[in-house]
Amino acid sequence: MNEEKDMADARAILAGYRASIDNIDAALIHMLAERFRCTKAVGVLKAEHGLPPADPSREQQQIARLRQLAKDANLDPDFAEKFLNFVVREVIRHHEQIAANNGAAKAG
Numbered sequence: 001m002n003e004e005k006d007m008a009d010a011r012a013i014l015a016g017y018r019a020s021i022d023n024i025d026a027a028l029i030h031m032l033a034e035r036f037r038c039t040k041a042v043g044v045l046k047a048e049h050g051l052p053p054a055d056p057s058r059e060q061q062q063i064a065r066l067r068q069l070a071k072d073a074n075l076d077p078d079f080a081e082k083f084l085n086f087v088v089r090e091v092i093r094h095h096e097q098i099a100a101n102n103g104a105a106k107a108g
């Protein structure tokens with residue numbers, strides 16, 4: 001009887017955590033969508049002015065900043081760096097595409 005109650009309690013606690021995880025995942029998706037909306041505008045600006053898609057010195061500053069924020073928040077700084085690099089790689093891919101399309105539009 002007690003075992004059944006323990007299991008029911010554990011399931012209720014798990015469901016509560018999962019509701020929070022689902023909310024956090026939704027917030028992450030919205031924040032990423034907003035970040036990419038912004039970086040795509042940066043890609044257009046760069047393409048229009050002949051600026052390079054990647055800016056390694058800016059990325060180094062971001063990595064240093066995010067590593068410190070991660071440490072302060074008790075998050076693995078290596079994970080924070082890997083996550084930023086993953087996102088930035090995708091941004092640079094978008095910028096390269098935008099630049100190629102911009103060049104094609106000017107040539108055509």
Ligand SMILES: C=C(O[C@@H]1C=C(C(=O)O)C=C[C@H]1O)C(=O)O
Pocket residue numbers: 039042053054055056058059062087088091092
């Ligand atoms: C968005 C930019 O372009 C690239 C992407 C970055 C990012 O996603 O934060 C940072 C630097 C650049 O390599 C930028 O130059 O600010």
